[in-house]
Amino acid sequence: MTSRLRSVVPAVGFALAVIGMLASDADAQRGGRGGGGGGRGGGGGFSRESPAASGGLSSGSGQGRAAGQDRGTQGRADTQDRSTGQGQSGENQAARQESRASAQASRQQYGANAQSSRQEAYDDQHWDQGKGLAIAATGAAVVGTVGAVSAASAPPMAPAPAQPSQFTTAPATPPPAAPAPPCANPAVTSAGGVAYSKCGSTWYTQAYGDNGPVYVPSAPPPGS
């Protein structure tokens, strides 16, 4: 009886260990595939996101991101400030002269800013680190997940009609299916030339990200 118990215990332990290993492997695979943001994930749902994808001579890892977008926003704000300044011209001649002088100064300032902007592009030693996709990456992470969940139930996309290729070389691999919509049966509305897809209460628009077209969560279309 005791000897039988001794032989059964190791067998059960071994079986549990094998089951544990299989389970952890499955978890690892799920973890690996769960990260498939970035719009069109790779085969099997593996993520294509990587700091190395940029092929840049600088890396944003561990550094501040979206600096370029910050600069862009700042540039727009500067322009708005200048417009506001121009709109506040005075009523008398002195004020008009002041306004003209102000406008001239503003133009000079604008020219200086434009030159400075170009110079900034030259001075920016991290321009190629692939940091401009903060918005796309955020949206894609959400939509990628939804798309992955719905991909199995979504109807297959109709193949595009044959037309002259834009490419000078023949493809080495058959093209993949078009990106799946963000859910199985989205309500699609077009406004201002942009297609909006509604899944539940969330609206999406398709946009071009670093890794190709992605669905990005968006505000509702105008007038909805």
Add this chain to the structure above:
Amino acid sequence: MHRRTRWRVGLTACLCVAVLTAGAAHAQAPGASPPDARALLLKMATLLGSTPRLSVTARASYDAVQPSGQKIEWNEVRTLTLRRPDRLRMEAEKSNGARSLVVFDGKQISVFDESGGTYAQAAQPGGVDETLVYFVRDLGMRLPLAALFVSRAATDLERRVKSVEYVEKTGILGAPAHHLAGRTDSVNFQIWITDGDQPLPQRVVLTYPNAPGQPEFRAQFSAWNLAPESADALFAFAPPAGTSKIPFAAALPRYGAATGAAAVKKGPKP
């Protein structure tokens, strides 16, 4: 007999020492110091930055470290044609068959995704240099190794490369090349530059040491042509019938920060 064996062992030892000494002397002696690595790098960058036209094919790959820690290598082929001051065309095919096209026609940037039947466009802010910076930095699009194709590549590298060393001269890639290894402030790189009067890169390996898993980007160049056919038609993009125009994701306002109308208005200019 015993004495003869001892003599043979002694002779063999002497020969070994002589051979090793000669080998060491050979490694240091011919040509004395190795070529100036930085000069080689800048010579390559000067050539790339000053040539009015070029085309090249790059077979590239990069590592994507998955949440599980496993590295997946993604492959792609890119063919770049450049005509200064303001034209560029790049065809890309990923390993999953997805093909895309980037065109700078002098007035606007067009990006086309074949399988999705979608394209995005934005006004071109200037020549190839300004447009590459805008495309990569501000629109957040991928154009690996773009830094090698700006006209100021030599100045850029001079400032960004903190150190570079000469590794060896090799013919293992097909043509004699100088193998260099260097560092910028956040990337380690290796580059193989063709020996001779056309110092073009044959291969580049970039390592991102600060990123989890230290992923790498690799590119093997072929079919360099510094006088390619570059008619205007090559740099023209006409959206195929049935395709849809979509905005660049980086041009969209943050979700919740603005209305949908703003998203449309702030999209790329037609």
